[in-house]
Amino acid sequence: MAVTRRGMGRDGRPTLEQVAARAGVGRGTVSRVINGSPRVSERTRAAVQQAIADLGYVPHRAARALAANRSDAIALVVPEAETRLFAEPYFSGIIRGVSAELADTDIQLLLTLIRTPKERQRFSQYAASHRVDGVLLVSVHGDDPMPDQLAEMGIPVVMNGRRSSDELVPHVDCDNVGGAQLAVEHLLGRGRSTVATITGPSDMYVARCRVDGYKEALRAAGRDPDEDLIAKGDFSEESGHAAMHKLMRRRPELDAVFCASDLMAIGARRALRELGRSVPGDVALVGFDDSSLARHMDPALTSVRQPMEGMGRAMTRALLAEIGDSGPDRPRLVLPTELVRRGSS
Amino acid sequence: MAVTRRGMGRDGRPTLEQVAARAGVGRGTVSRVINGSPRVSERTRAAVQQAIADLGYVPHRAARALAANRSDAIALVVPEAETRLFAEPYFSGIIRGVSAELADTDIQLLLTLIRTPKERQRFSQYAASHRVDGVLLVSVHGDDPMPDQLAEMGIPVVMNGRRSSDELVPHVDCDNVGGAQLAVEHLLGRGRSTVATITGPSDMYVARCRVDGYKEALRAAGRDPDEDLIAKGDFSEESGHAAMHKLMRRRPELDAVFCASDLMAIGARRALRELGRSVPGDVALVGFDDSSLARHMDPALTSVRQPMEGMGRAMTRALLAEIGDSGPDRPRLVLPTELVRRGSS
DNA sequence: ATCACAACTGGGAGCGCTCCCACGCGCCCG
């Protein structure tokens, strides 16, 4: 049996011990240098850093995690349905933001797709045993208890979006009300007189916000929202299609529709085509999400853009802050949305 | 200072020790049960499992990783550009497949986006120190040395796609040649006589395969590939647009185009519209990827579908196998592609 | 010159687990 080099780790990689030996210092000192403790003289620090460089030392995560009782990893939890429905730009945008923010922290990103209640359960347990330092939650429904569970267990959590207006769990959201207002104001500004809306599922706060923004904008323009002009969808293309048909039956004179998702706008567009209505000639259309689909529609769809990457970044920053201080401040950020004008309106 | 309950972990969660005490056995035995060793009597196993359930014991990952010198985590490495260009269905499809395959293994998925050469470098080092059990590589370019580096270091790797026809690193690919053939045969079968193609960048093997399939199908139909009918793109919409214009200048009589990506097909479509050519009337169009964009084009785009989720699953299975036996068999899978016929052809 | 105190530093203890050696027991063979 070969004798491993003194101080070498099992896998032949240098350990703290070895770095210490090479730098002519003790283990503790090397640890201090690595963790950026100020209580190390400049001389020593330099020597240690040199030794680290010479040896190509990389700290062993697991050992660190065990000793320090932290994992240097955060989980991004995504309901699987999300990766289908909002695949782009939602999902990848968030990931990009999170990943960018993590880039120089050497914290790892764990991706967890949740398919079933069982997996959900399993994840809670997992998180509960401090196997991650914090959790990023995406697309949480109004009745989801997980955020509270985690928060109660003392696990840092940041959600994307809120479940209600008085959301207690720290979160980063975008200004859905404002985005909807922007859309409707724009429609009104282009001289449209009868603006309808196709909404998302009413059990989702985000959907309710967009309706609120719609109504708000109408009121601000001195018009009363008309329930006949509000049709319910579920963010899917099919629901947009059905809702559009319903709207045209109820109010054939409408000349503009604000759809709470691009996908629904696509469905609506199809319905309009079936009815022989032109876009934007007869009916102007505005969507929400600014997905790549919007850009490629014919005519291209005016849409409200959410700063997905920015939200990912903000969530991550908030989570890291929470992990760091464990202070009592629960960040609640609302990022602005933006209207991207294209041919459909 | 409060006395922690005997055997309890720092964070108040039960440890192996505690489970052992409750089951009236030794630590080793509990470990054996958890790791499914056969050398435990049925009686003992039951008792231990009972104790685990009672206590709600969850093994501590870091401790495990440290002691066993494995991490129970695999990394999925994605060049960031990928999340933009092929956001959907490529990226999310792979993730879904990987995640599904990992669901009942309690192996974690680490997502690593690589933006810069520096980050690339950093990841190599990271992987080198056995901080992950294996690596899944996505969208590797022809000149990328990382796969070989990792493989040489003895780190299990599986790539999606190949860098060349004699790729040595284990990989899972889809049948790009076959897919292209399918597309061209289909076009020919619909009576098109002059079939052009818009290719991807020639430094990518996947792009070359698609050209090969194109040529192959033509030859099989008794026609000689004509270089004037082959225009180079880079998978982007803009390049498709430019290439289409070039093709029409060179060969105004062409009546079908096979595009090596949906994005390029969209660009081509736009060019055709600018030139007053109808689709599929004047020119039939086929894309590659079957992205959601294809479904929503007008007319909807016929496209070659790659089994993204299946590839994700296959890659994961291959990687787990490699990690498990570390046998010398280097899996090389090629999954079939499928033509999805829509209005554009 | 002496003492107090701060600034650094070394290294023991221990995180929760796996690995493996050694031990006890029952059984079969000679």
Add this chain to the structure above:
DNA sequence: CGGGCGCGTGGGAGCGCTCCCAGTTGTGAT
């Protein structure tokens, strides 16, 4: 009826790190 064998089992050692306490040095005040 004794020795051997193998199955189950207990528990020591140790993974590579952080934490922290005790030491060692250097500095300024007395």
